[in-house]
Amino acid sequence: MMETDRNPADLHVPVLLNEVLEHLRPGPGGRYLDGTLGLGGHTRAILEAAGPGAQVLGLDRDAQALELAQERLAEYGDAVRFALCRFSRLDEPLAELGWDALDGALVDIGVSSLQLDDPARGFSFMEDGPLDMRMGLADGLAPASAIVNMAPLERLKLIIGRYGEEPQGGRIARAIVEARQRSPIRTTRELAAIVENAYPAKLRATARNHPATRTFQALRMEVNRELDELQEFLDRILPFLKPGARLAVISFHSLEDRIVKRTFKREASGCLCPPEQVVCVCGHVPQLRIVTTKPVVAGPDEIQVNPRARSAKLRVAEKLAPGGGPRR
Numbered sequence: 001m002m003e004t005d006r007n008p009a010d011l012h013v014p015v016l017l018n019e020v021l022e023h024l025r026p027g028p029g030g031r032y033l034d035g036t037l038g039l040g041g042h043t044r045a046i047l048e049a050a051g052p053g054a055q056v057l058g059l060d061r062d063a064q065a066l067e068l069a070q071e072r073l074a075e076y077g078d079a080v081r082f083a084l085c086r087f088s089r090l091d092e093p094l095a096e097l098g099w100d101a102l103d104g105a106l107v108d109i110g111v112s113s114l115q116l117d118d119p120a121r122g123f124s125f126m127e128d129g130p131l132d133m134r135m136g137l138a139d140g141l142a143p144a145s146a147i148v149n150m151a152p153l154e155r156l157k158l159i160i161g162r163y164g165e166e167p168q169g170g171r172i173a174r175a176i177v178e179a180r181q182r183s184p185i186r187t188t189r190e191l192a193a194i195v196e197n198a199y200p201a202k203l204r205a206t207a208r209n210h211p212a213t214r215t216f217q218a219l220r221m222e223v224n225r226e227l228d229e230l231q232e233f234l235d236r237i238l239p240f241l242k243p244g245a246r247l248a249v250i251s252f253h254s255l256e257d258r259i260v261k262r263t264f265k266r267e268a269s270g271c272l273c274p275p276e277q278v279v280c281v282c283g284h285v286p287q288l289r290i291v292t293t294k295p296v297v298a299g300p301d302e303i304q305v306n307p308r309a310r311s312a313k314l315r316v317a318e319k320l321a322p323g324g325g326p327r328r
Helices: 016-026 041-050 062-072 073-081 091-095 144-150 153-163 168-184 187-198 201-206 211-222 225-239 254-267 300-305 307-311
Strands: 031-034 055-060 080-084 100-107 241-251 288-290 313-319
Touching: 016 041, 016 100, 016 241, 016 313, 031 041, 041 073, 041 100, 055 062, 055 073, 055 091, 062 073, 062 080, 073 080, 080 091, 091 225, 100 225, 144 211, 153 168, 153 211, 168 187, 168 241, 201 313, 211 225, 225 241, 225 254, 225 288, 241 288, 254 288, 254 313, 300 307, 300 313
Parallel strands: 031 055, 031 100, 055 080, 100 241
Antiparallel strands: 241 313, 288 313
């Protein structure tokens, strides 16, 4: 367990909590999935709002977070079930429980404060630590150090440019390759210094954030396959949702939000044929009704208490009954 002088319960504040409850509408006897349990803040609120008989299955790929959540939610007994599992693999723990239908599901796909604030996890350059960034050691994924020290130049450019949306991706990738030829890059601060020095002096002087911010974000997303994980989850969750059940997704990055928006739009459409196709031949049946036409964002009061909520976006969709959607 991470050594810290802070209470683990204070390390993570669940974002958009009131908005999640308003849209998820948990009720008595319902079964819910919290695919990113973290320290259990959203799960606790769902159980309190739902009332008697409600149950939540909480998943997390981080064994440390899961252990802390089990301690924090122990008072709820069998109302909460736990599984060390990536949320894209939700069907496995659901099958073990014998749950074939859900009344609602939530995923909050931002990196948790528990992970960010522990230097040993290597997510942040604010304090020095090993260049790791893995959300779950049991996933069998390579740490960030492997990518930084072994990936070809073109792959580094692609990762930093795509996932970090970093205009200086090429310069940064070349600086990393040059530095690792002298000696392996092992720590967060080593990498942060390399990225900072690669930035043009004028941009360094005017940057709102540390020049390494986007590069670290990009590497974290690559290490944990975050975009693939999200798409796999969205593709797998729909058959488990009852008609009327709601799916809530909180994202923190424009690429993630784009995946959620595109998937919701596709599954709310009655036809996926191109516009020039007069008669539908795809046979696509809509499965969702989009509840939030625009993403729900945090208000100023929440941002003041929890600055990390600033970039959070919540999208919600509702499962349709078979044949309940529009057709072209």
